[in-house]
Amino acid sequence: MSKPSVVPLSVLDLSPVSAGQCAADALRNTIDLAVSAEALGYSRYWLAEHHLSPGVAGSAPHVLSAVIAAATSTIRVGTAATILGNYRPVQIAENIGTLSALYPGRVDLGFGRSGVPKAPADETGPGDPRPPVASPAPTGNRVVDGLLIPAPRPLFGKKFPERFQVQADLLGRVPGDADNFENDVQDIIAFFAGEFRAAEGTEVTVHPAQGNAPDFWIHGSSAGPSARLAGKLGLPFGANYHVAPAAVMESIGEYRSHFKPSATLAKPYVAVSADVVVAETESLARTIAAGYADWVHSIRTGRGAIPYPVPEDAGRQPELEPAEAWLIQDRLDTRFVGHPAQVAEGLRTLQRATGANELLVTTITHHQSDRIRSQELLAQAWGLS
Template sequence: MPKPSVTPLSVLDLSPVSAGQTPGEALRSTLGLAAAAEASGYSRYWLAEHHLNTGVAGSAPHVLAGLVASATKTIRVGTAATLLGNYRPLQIAESIGTLAAVFPDRLDLGFGRSGPPKSSSDPAPGVVPPVASAEATDRVVDGLLIPAARPIFGAVLPRKFRLQSELLGRFPGDTDNFENDIQDIIGFFSGEYRTQHGEEVTATPALGESPQFWIHGSTAGPSARLAGKLGLPFGANYHVAPAGVLDSIAEYRAHFEPSVTLQEPHVIVSADVLVAADERQAQRLARGFGQWVRGIRSGQGAIPYPSPEDALERGLDAEAVALVKDRLDTRFVGDPHQVREHLLTLQRVTGAQELLITTIAHDPADRVNSYQLLAEAWGL
């Protein structure tokens, strides 16, 4: 990968639904933001995959990626991440292959490992397990806050998570197929896929133009190790699970083996960001974030993103604050200079080659403005 003059910034979009907004309006806002991000110099526009959340419209990233690619001209478009167990490998290869054929050299395909646990006593793959020690504390590494690990859902997965798995046809232990599924998908694109009986399969239109493959992870677990083993670039989540970001990157680098497409480890690190003209305005626009994260962490699911006024009126009790404190403390909120300095620290401490920015606000115009102000301050 060529080395740019400044660390590239990219966009991670969940297509959040704001209070009073319809899902259609949220999705159209995504298309508008993608065009604005391209004009501002962002390198990639990645789409997340979430299900059964009233506050998130990004449930079909492969479909939405096609719409985003059609609404833009040059920015790379992809998924962060496609949750493999929700599809068969052939389906993914054909869907992304279709987009890669129409929009050559613009598609990224990120793989994520998430699904039901093998047993009721095991944490679900992709879900941060409970804190190992009650004495775990926050720490600061060269200026970057690394908060103590916190369980996302607690000891028992909520009914919504289990219902989601049932509706998507998941079954306990299906994430054990993660490596094989990735190899199969890559094989469909390279033309090297073979059945167990040695039969050659051509997955039109996957054969030909190939996307750039990524693996994303939140812990020093199977995803980080597999990304290293396969010589693929790795996406580390400071925005979802900040406690594990340094460990996951270290695990990836420790297991990295050069591949045909990548000779050295390559990392993109995500961050929650909100920029406004001045710090006071940014803090006002940031008010609803804690309540939004609380919905996710409690198992209720993301709620429609509240307005600053409604968020101030509702507030958060002490229990809710404790549940989301790590996310609040690691969100970079402020004027362009303040946020730029935070991101420079994140890049320096993690050694990331790229940064992935996710920004949520009640008014879509404030999201666009945040990305534009950051792009100018960063020098894109």
């Protein structure tokens, strides 16, 4: 076993649906992976939130967190992230409060900002929804202390893809609701602390949230409002290297520059995410990692994640056009794929360059056995107990 690493490892799971499987299969795989992660010494098991994607079953992270907490006994469970605006703040407090009351000291609530901001009338028409615009990052690939920071890629274009407009409508989203992010975060924290007051001054008691606060996190992909709010409130921050690698250094810098000590934290605390696939050999790792390009392309183009391809089928698919390949090249180049020592070294580079206090790994493969084995090999190489 390798020398133990100081920085803890945690797991992020989307509950991916593999080709030929159903959502129930993916959800059962998530539970099995969480049980394995706990036995291997991973610190947290966090769930992402995705909606209306054929290849992702993780659309109800609060419900699934409860199932995972019941199936485990020590690992922290939570969301990365709960997308504010998809719920009313009091619903989030009640849901997570229930979980935290039943599993005290084990629950994390991560806040994520996403929505349908108002677009300028001269670009897409009055009030037309479009994706949030990320803070600008330096153009062109660069290397920071050995870590590749790729050039930024556009996301979708100027107008929301039709699928996301349908999703926004079904979830009750309206243009500009992302602007409520800070108020929603503050309200949810107040519900747990018993400090919320209605507009007319009426005291409000939210059971079972009151007195059962989880650990609060804010997650972000750019040097924008999420990073600044995490710093302002003195909360830990989750930075997305696996989703938005171009902006990871700027987002962490923004968080640290705005950080104010709080009752929660005396100094900044950052968890950085990474895509990993580990196998006994580099060749085998690259074989089982096949299919990732088509899967990421389906997400980046706004079609929604496709069921994750069978590795043997990946080589039979038509090659992406140059423009299509460029759109996802940053995700391919920043995925850590290889034998245990290779991936562990890559993750140490990621930790060193970003100054992360914790790393969050996500592994997407077709076969569940490959995900579990990847998790096992990485735990051994990292020196988890």
